[in-house]
Amino acid sequence: MKQFFNVDFAADTIFLKLATDVTISMCRLAGFNDTTAKDISLAVDEAVTNTIKHAYHFDKTKRITLQFTITEAELTIDIRHNGIPISDTEIHLPDMEEYMKQYRKGGLGIVLMTRIMDSVAYGSVGDIHYCRLVMKRGQRHAN
Known part of the structure; x- marks a missing residue:
């Protein structure tokens, strides 16, 4: 059984808390523990x-x-616009050793998401x- 929930908002950073709060609620609904949520x-x-x-x-x-989208197997979150x-072929994860030598500010968001x-x-x-984020449901993330 699939469950769907959509939330639409203006592309304004004032709505970031709304996005994270809704995400935490949906993660809990999907059975993820607080740390994973x-x-x-x-x-x-x-x-x-x-x-x-x-x-x-x-x-x-x-x-x-x-x-x-919540299924028996996973939670999928599409961020649509x-x-x-951007396509997968345009994404290049930085060499972390080089990054640390240069000490640049920013540029690690995609690294964080993939980890x-x-x-x-x-x-x-x-x-x-869209950017599609998927987290499998299972013992390591459960309440």
């Missing part, structure tokens, strides 16, 4: 922030939709673009 909400925060910054260039008139798309989530993917369906 907070980790997943951090990944969603990063994905939404990247959408606001890179896909929309801080244009607050644009919209973001979070779609949560119709801004500038938290079981899967992170980017794609498009028509002119709707």
Whole structure:
């Protein structure tokens, strides 16, 4: 059985807390423990922030939709937008040793998302673009 829940909001950083709070609630509904729920909400925060910054260039008139899908096997969160798309082939994870030598600020959001989530993917369906975050359900994340 699949369960769906969508939330739509303006592409404005004032809604980041809403996105993380809804994510924590959906994670709990899916049976994840509090630690995992907070980790997943951090990944969603990063994905939404990247959408606001890179896909929309801080244009607050644009919209973001979070779609949560809960199945027996996993929780899938799609961060959807119709801004500038990104594809998996454009993602390059930094060499952490080099990164630490240069001590740059920022640029680790995707690294963080890939370390938290079981899967992170980017794609498009028509002119709707998405970042898809997937966390498998199971003993290591359960209450």
